[in-house]
């Protein structure tokens with residue numbers, strides 16, 4: 001049974017609170033791919049807009065993404081991505097519940113959220129784990145770099161080159177989520193050696209070519225004109 005039959009109104013009124021090139025980009029892409037109407041509300045974390053009282057009332061953790069569903073805030077990328085996918089089962093943005101493929105999609109998303117994202121956070125925001133002590137922060141960053149290299153290698157080894165997308169022949173929210181952290185691997189704040197990742201690169205290039213991805217990245221870059229790796233060709237996109 002799809003959530004559609006349980007929802008008081010379909011489609012629900014959706015508003016996504018995102019920050020450009022943050023992990024919220026995955027939810028932003030998923031919404032665009034869903035075909036459901038939504039409002040995209042920018043909360044630029046670089047300007048601390050996520051710390052204003054109005055946003056904290058919606059999400060007391062002050063993080064993006066937040067998806068407001070008929071006014072009810074839902075946080076955590078994995079929950080949001082799964083929710084969006086389940087709204088439109090015909091789009092196959094997640095495999096059907098009760099299948100091994102569905103469990104695999106969650107396996108991917110948990111790995112991304114709990115390990116890959118956390119490795120980046122150690123590098124970009126070492127104070128999260130090291131406090132304000134400079135030496136502790138440097139150590140967190142160094143370990144974060146090692147962890148990032150390890151998880152990028154793991155992802156590379158788990159991507160099957162016979163598949164078009166991460167979980168098979170169909171684009172899913174897992175791809176949207178992987179796309180974000182591929183872009184991050186080219187961030188100028190990363191100074192450690194990272195492993196070659198040709199499968200991940202090929203996947204990211206395929207994802208970037210999707211019209212929904214082009215549209216969302218274009219929209220986000222009007223809020224903040226972020227850099228992209230040279231080989232991610234968003235030719236229809238204007239910053």
Ligand SMILES: N[C@@H](CCC(=O)N[C@@H](CS)C(=O)NCC(=O)O)C(=O)O
Nearest residue numbers: 022023045062063064065076077113
């Ligand atoms: N586990 C959360 C993490 C959310 C998160 O850390 N978001 C970052 C952006 S990628 C953020 O909002 N950072 C701003 C802050 O923590 O102040 C998820 O997957 O949605």
